[in-house]
Amino acid sequence: MRRDLPATLKFLQMELTVRLTARQQEILRRIVEEYVATGQPVGSKTLVERAGLSAAPSTVRAELAELESLGLLTHPHTSAGRVPTETGYRYYADELLQHRLEPQPAEFPLDLHSERTEVESALQATTEMLSQVTRLLALVSAPPLEATTIVRVEVLLLQPELAMVVVITSAGGVTKKLIHFTEPVDHGLAEWAGEYLNETVAGLQLGTSLLRRRFEDPSLTSGERAFLAALRPAFTELVSAAQRLYVGGAADLLGEVRAEELDAYRNLFELVEKRAALLDVLGEPHDTRRPFVRVGRELEHPALREIALVGAAYGLVHRALGAVSLVGPVRMDYEKAVGAVRSAAIELSRFVESIYDER
Secondary structure (H helix, E strand, C coil), X not given: XXXXXXXXXXXHHHHHHCCCXXXXXXXXXXXXXXXXXXXXXECHHHHHHCCCCCCCHHHHHHHHHHHHHCCCEECCCCCCCEEECHHHHHHHHHHHXXXXXXXXXXXXXXXXXXXXXXXXXXXXXXXXXHHHHHCCEEEEECCCHHHCEEEEEEEEEEECXXXXXEEEECCCCEEEEEEECCCCCCHHHHHHHHHHHHHXXXXXXXXXXXXXXXXXXXXXXXXXXXXXXXXXXXXXXXXXXXCXXXXXXXXXXXXXXXXXXXXHHHHHHHHHHCXXXXXXXXXXXXXXXXXXXXXXXXXXXXXXXXXXXXXXXXXXXXXXXXXXXXXXXCCCCHHHXXXXXXXXXXXXXXXXXXXXXXX
C-alpha cells in the first residue's frame, strides 16, 4: 500500500523547520502526558498548578497559542484547554526516542526460557504479558519460516499408497504433510528417502537453492528423483506459508475505549481479523533494534488514522526476525509503551538466539 505522501512530507517538514524552545518542549510534553492521563483538555492553570510548570499563567497562555499556531496543539470546541494534534504526538514521540530513552530498559516480567517447547508458545506468552502490562493491543510477528533450518525429516509409509513427511525446524516447529500415490510405494524406497534427506538437507535453510538441488541430484536414479519430487511439496509449501501474527489484549483495550474512539477501534479489529492485511500495515521488521513509533496517517491505512503503533524488532545479531508492537489510541502513554516493547524485544531476541543455536 502506498504511503500517504502529503502526510509524510508534512512530518518531514515539521522536523526540519520546527525548533521549539526548551520551555515550549516542556509545555508540549506536559500537555501530552496530562492529556494521556486524564483525557481532558489541558489549560494554562492546570499546567501551572498541577503539572508544576514554573512560569506565569500569561506566559504559558502565550506559549500555548504559539504551539497551536505551529500545528502541535488544538483546542476542542470553546474549551480554553488544549489537546495534542497528531503532529504534536509525533513531535513528542520523536523527542522521547531521541533524547529520553534509558540506556537499558526494565526487565520484561516474563521468563521466556521457561518455555522449553516451541517459539510459538514464547510469542503467545509475550503478547499476553505485553497486553497485561500496558492495557493495549499487543502484536508479535513470528519469524518467517525461511529463516529457520531443517533439523530432522521423517518419511513414514502409513499405507501402501500413502506416505507422511514430517519436517522439524530449528524454531521448534513440526509440520506434517500427507502424500498420496497412485501405486503402492516400496518400503525400502521410503526408508532410503528418510535417510537421504536427513543426511543431505539437515542443517540447510528452508528456501535455499542448495536445498532445492538436493531433490534433483543427477547421481540419483530416475525412480529416486521421482519419489523425492513427490515429497518436495512438504518443503516448498512450508516456505510459502504466510508469516504468522500473534495478538493479545483485545478485551483489555476495549475496556479502556472512549466513546469518540469506537469507530477507530472497530476499524482496527476488522484489520485484526485479516492477519495478512495487518502484517502489511506493520511492514518488514527494522534491522535496527531501536524502537519506532508510527502515528495516525503514518500507518499507511485509512482505517487507522486515529491509531498509533509503538514497536521494536527482535531477532538474531545479524538479522531481524520479527517485531513486537503495541497498538492503541493516539493518546497512548508512549513512554510506557516504548519501554515495554524494548524490554520484550530484548527478551525475545535472547530466546530465539538460544533456540536457533541449540538446534
